[in-house]
Amino acid sequence: MGFNVNPVKVYCKTFEEAKNAVIKIGEDREKLTFGIDGAVIKIDSLSFREKLGTTYKVPRWAIAYKYPPEAKETILKDVIWQVGRTGVITPMAILEPVKVAGSTISKTTLHNEDFIKEKGLKIGDTVVIQKQGDVIPEVIKVITEKRTGNETDVEIPAICPACGAKAVREEGEAAIRCNRYRMPSTIIKRNRTFCIKRVYEYRRTRL
Ligand SMILES: [Zn+2]
Numbered sequence: 001m002g003f004n005v006n007p008v009k010v011y012c013k014t015f016e017e018a019k020n021a022v023i024k025i026g027e028d029r030e031k032l033t034f035g036i037d038g039a040v041i042k043i044d045s046l047s048f049r050e051k052l053g054t055t056y057k058v059p060r061w062a063i064a065y066k067y068p069p070e071a072k073e074t075i076l077k078d079v080i081w082q083v084g085r086t087g088v089i090t091p092m093a094i095l096e097p098v099k100v101a102g103s104t105i106s107k108t109t110l111h112n113e114d115f116i117k118e119k120g121l122k123i124g125d126t127v128v129i130q131k132q133g134d135v136i137p138e139v140i141k142v143i144t145e146k147r148t149g150n151e152t153d154v155e156i157p158a159i160c161p162a163c164g165a166k167a168v169r170e171e172g173e174a175a176i177r178c179n180r181y182r183m184p185s186t187i188i189k190r191n192r193t194f195c196i197k198r199v200y201e202y203r204r205t206r207l
Pocket residue numbers: 083160161162163164165178179180183
């Protein structure tokens with residue numbers, strides 16, 4: 001019917017074989033063209049399946065093994081600060097591209113200044129990234145043993161990278177904000193959103 005069927009299937013005769021197959025699939029998972037977070041062990045014999053039966057929810061003849069989230073080492077090449085629609089200035093990590101759980105990651109959010117300080121991140125650092133819930137890549141930690149001495153501190157912006165106004169961090173707030181709330185890029189972005197919305201409405205009325 002044109003469905004893509006998972007080609008990774010191993011027949012095992014003993015528990016030991018099944019265990020090794022699960023380990024092997026886990027080791028090879030980065031070679032797959034799709035991301036996986038586990039493997040399912042199923043009893044092949046139909047008569048055994050019948051004997052084992054099901055609970056009120058799930059069959060007793062199949063069980064899922066979950067792999068730990070895939071973690072990879074890469075280099076933090078740079079940190080750039082981006083201004084969002086509400087004037088919040090957010091750090092973005094530029095990474096040496098690395099394949100994690102089926103996709104290539106070259107950047108990820110660092111959330112805020114505290115996150116950078118908490119992890120002790122420096123530009124040039126070797127970091128471990130992991131896909132949380134196998135969806136959003138996150139910088140987990142720095143491998144300080146791999147420092148060469150050439151790493152540099154992440155600069156916290158004093159001015160807004162979009163308009164040059166003062167960048168401020170209010171007390172009790174995690175975010176750094178552009179002092180000029182109605183700064184040019186915010187207005188441009190807002191107008192763009194507005195225009196897209198209008199175009200969409202226009203199209204909708206035409207349909
Ligand atoms: Zn600004």
